Amino acid sequence: MVEFFFGFFAIMILFCSVMVVMSRNAIHSVLWMLVMFFHVAGVYLMLNAEFLAATQIIVYAGAILVLFLFVIMLLNLREEMNIEQLIDGWPAGLSLAVAMLVVLILALGSFSVKPWGQWSIEVVEKTTQTKALGKVLYTEYLLPFEIASLVLLVAIIGAVVLAKKKLKS
C-alpha cells in the first residue's frame, strides 16, 4: 500500500515537473507546478509530516505560486508563447542532465538508512508532528531559525528599497 502510494506520488511529481518545463504557456507551467506541490505534500503526509504537508500548500501553493501567476499575468507573455525554441543548445543541456541522472542513479547504491535518534516514527506519531517540529525548531535548531528570520528581514528591506523608495533626481 505504502509502496503503491509512494510510486504514484513519485511518478506524478516527475511527470508534473516535466510538464512545468515543457509547457509553452507559462500559466500552464504554474498550474502543473501547483499539481506537483500537492503531490509533494502527499509525500510529506506519508512521512507522518502533516504539518509540513499543510504548510507546503499554504506557503508554496497559496502564496508563492500565486505571486508567480501575478507576475506572469502582468508580463503578458503572448508573444513569447509563439517562439519555437526558447533556448539554443538544448541538446547540450539535455545530455548534461542525462549524465547527471546517470551519476545520481549510480550514487543511489550508497544511500543507507540511518538510525533515527531521538525522534523515531513512533515518538513523532505520538506527539504529533506539529509539536515535535516545534520542539526541535525552538530548542535544537534555534540558531538556524533565527538566522532564517534575518534572511527574511533582509528580503523585506530589499523589496522596499528596490521597489518602493523614491528615486532622487
Add this chain to the structure above:
Amino acid sequence: MDITIIKPILPEIVMAALACVVLILELFIHKKETIGVFAILAVAAVSYVIPQSFGSAFNGMFISDGYSVFFKFIFFINLILAVLISIRYLKIERSEFGEYYSLMMFATLGMMIMASATDLIVLYLGLELMALSTYILAGFIRHDRRSNEAALKYFFLGAFSSAILLYGITMIYALTGTTNILAIASQLQGKMTTQLILAIVFLVVAFGFKIALAPFHMWTPDVYEGAPTSITAFMSVGPKAAAFAALGRVFTTGLIDFAPDWRGILIALSILTMAVGNILAIQQSNIKRMLAYSSIAHAGYAVIGVIAGGAEGLSAMMNYLFIYAFMNIGAFAVVIMLRVEGVKGEELEHYRGLAKTHPLAAVLMLIFMFSLTGIPPTGGFIGKFYLFKAAVGAGYAWLAVVAVVFSVISAYFYLRVVMYMYMHEPEGEPAALATSTPLGLALLITTIMVIVLGVYPSPFLAFARLAIG
C-alpha cells in the same frame, strides 16, 4: 537562564541588533553620512565583544575560534573600508539611502556566521543572508540599467548555486545522518562512495561560485562592472573571504579524509581560474571589468592555500585574503575617486596622463597595481610568497611555478594601467577628483597597510598562525 551559553555568538547578536538600529536611524537622520559613521562605530562595538566570545555554542553548531575570528577581522576591515569609500560615491550616484549601510552590515553578519558555522545548515543560512544582502546592494543604483542587470544576474546565478550547495548538503546528510561538520568526518570514517564524490563536487561548485573560480566565474565581470563601485569593492573581498572560510572549514575538517579527492578538483580549478582571470583581464578596457578578472585570478591563487592544506597552507590563504582586502579596496577607492558628476571614470582611457593631472592619485594607483601584481616591497608580494612557499612545502612545487608564471602574465595588464598614467599625455581638460575625507582616510589606511605588510609583515603573519592554533 544561563546567559553565558550565548557568549560565543554575542558579536553576531550585537551586529544584528545594530544593523536593525541603523535601519531605524535611517528614518530620523537626514544626513546619511552620519549613518555611515554609525556603521563604523557598530563595527567597533562588535570588535569589542569579540575577545570574550571564544567557545562553542548551540550544540556545536556555532564556534568562535581563532580561525573564525581572523576572518571576522577581514570582514570588519572590508566593511569599514567599503563604508568609507561609499559616503561620497553614493551622493554622486544619487542613491544615498540609509538602508545601504544596514544591508552592508547584514551582509557582514552573514559572512561572520559563515566563518563561525560548524553546521552545514547554519553555514547555508549565513551564506544566504550574505548573498541576499549583496544581491540587493548590487542593484542599489536603481536608475542605472547596468546596476539592475548586475543585481538580476547575480541573483539568478547565486540562487542556482545555493540550490547546488543545498543538494550537496542533502547528500552528505543522507550519507551521515548529520549536518555537523565535525560529526561528518567521524560518521564517514574515510569510506569513499559515489554519492560522496557527488556531494564534494556540488560543494566545490557552490563555493566556487561565491569565490568566482573558473568555470563558475561567468557572473563576475558583468556583476562587478554593473554594481556600484563601492559594492564591487565590498563584494570582491568580503563574500569571497567568507566562502574561503567555509571552504577551508568544511574541506579541511569535515572532509579531510578525502583530501586526495577534492585536492585534484581544486588544483584543476585553480589552474583554470588563474588562466582565465589573468588572460581575459588583458583584453579589458574597462577598469572595473579588469579588476573583476583580476579578482578571479586572485581567487585562483588563494585556493592554493587550501590545496596545500595544514596550518601553513590555511594561514597562508588567510594572510593572502587579509592583504588582498587592503590592496583591492584601495584600487577600487582610486577608481571611485575618478567618478565625478558626468564622468564614469571606469575606462582605461580616463587614466591617461593621470600622473600629470593628479600625481597623488597616480602614485596610490601605482602602489596598488604593484601590490596586486606582487612586486616587492608591497603586501601583495608577501601574500603570494607565503602562499607559494606553502605549496612548495606541501609538495606542489609545480603548482607554485604555474602560479608564478600567471603572476608574470598578470603584470602586463596591471602595469598597463601604470603605463597609461605615467607614459601617456593627458587629453583635454583634466577632470576634478571626487575626494572627500572618508575616501582619503580609506586610501590612507589601505596604502599604509599595503606598504607595512610588505615591509614588516611578521606580526600579521604571526597573528594568522596563532589563529590557526
Add this chain to the structure above:
Amino acid sequence: MTIFEFLFPPGSFDIFLNIIIILIKIAVVIGVVMLHVAYATYFERKVIGRMQVRMGPMEVGPHGLLQPIADMLKLFFKEDIIPEKADKTVFYIAPLISLMAALSSLAVIPFYEGFVVANINVGLLFILAMSSLGSYGIILSGWASNSKYAFLGGLRSSAQVISYEIAMGLSLVGVMMMAGSMNLSEIVKAQAEYPAGIYAIPQILGFFVFVVAAIAETNRAPFDLPEAESELVAGYFVEYSGMRFALFYAAEYIGMIIMGCLAAACFLGGWTVPKYILAILPFLKYVPGIVWFVMKVYFVIFFYYWIRATLPRYRYDQLMAIGWKLLIPLALANILFTGVIKIMVE
C-alpha cells in the same frame, strides 16, 4: 494465492467498510451543505429585503420559499457561453478549483461530537490551505476569460485574499496556543474545559481580526471589491454563465458557511454550551450539539448579511491598508499577549 485473496487481502473488509462509512459521511455533509447554500441565498435576500423595508422574493411558492430551486433550475438550463479567445482548459477548471477547495474544507469541520469526515491533527491548517487554493479559481477565471474586467477583478481578488489570509491565519494562532492543538475537535473540547466556555471572550482581539478577515476572504461586502459592479461589471466571473456561474456562486456561499463553522468551532464553543449557562438553565443540556453548532453558524451568517446591508464598500487602498496596517499588527499583538499570559499563568 487465488486472485480473490490477492485482490482482497485479510483485513481489507474493514478498510472497505471504513471507506463506505466515510463516503456516506461525505455524501451527508455535501448534501446538507448544498441545501444550506441554496437557502442561504434566499435567507440573504429576505434579510436584506427586510432591512431595507422590502419584502424580498415572494412570487415562487409561499413567501418565495421555492425561489432558490427556481434559480437553480434556471441556471442549470441556461446556455453555457465560452468567450472565443478564452483559454478553454483553464476556463473550464477554474470554477471547479473554487468549488473543490471550498468543499474539501468541510472535511475537517466537527459538526458535533465525533462527527467529522476527517479528524486530522492539522485541521486548521488544512482549512487555511484550502482557502488559499480558492484564490486560484478566482485568479485563473479572471485570466482565462481574456477580458479586462474579469482580469482586473481576478487580480484584485487574489491580492485581497492573500493579504487577508495572513491576518486570518495569525488571528487563529491565539486559539491554537490556548487549545494547544490544531485539531478542530480538540479545540472545541478545550473550550468546553475553559472557564469562559468560549474563546471569543479571551481572544476578543483575535475574534475581531478573524471576523473582518473572513469577510474579506470570502469577497463579501464591504470588501467585495473584486466584483464591484459599478466599476468591474461583475469582476472575475463576468464571462461565466449558466452552470459554471452557479459553481462560483456555490463556492462563495460554501466559503461563507465554512467561515461560519470555523468561527463557531474556534471562537464560539462549537457544539458545546458554556458550563455557567448550563448551570443556570440546566434543561439546555437536552438540546443536541448539532443544534447549537448550526445556530452559531446561522448567527455568523446573519451577521454577514447584516454588515452587507449596513456598510458601504471600501476603496481598494483602504482595504489593503486595513489588512496590512491594522489587522496584521493586531493579530501579532494578540499572539504576543496570549503567549505572555499563557507563560504567566503556567
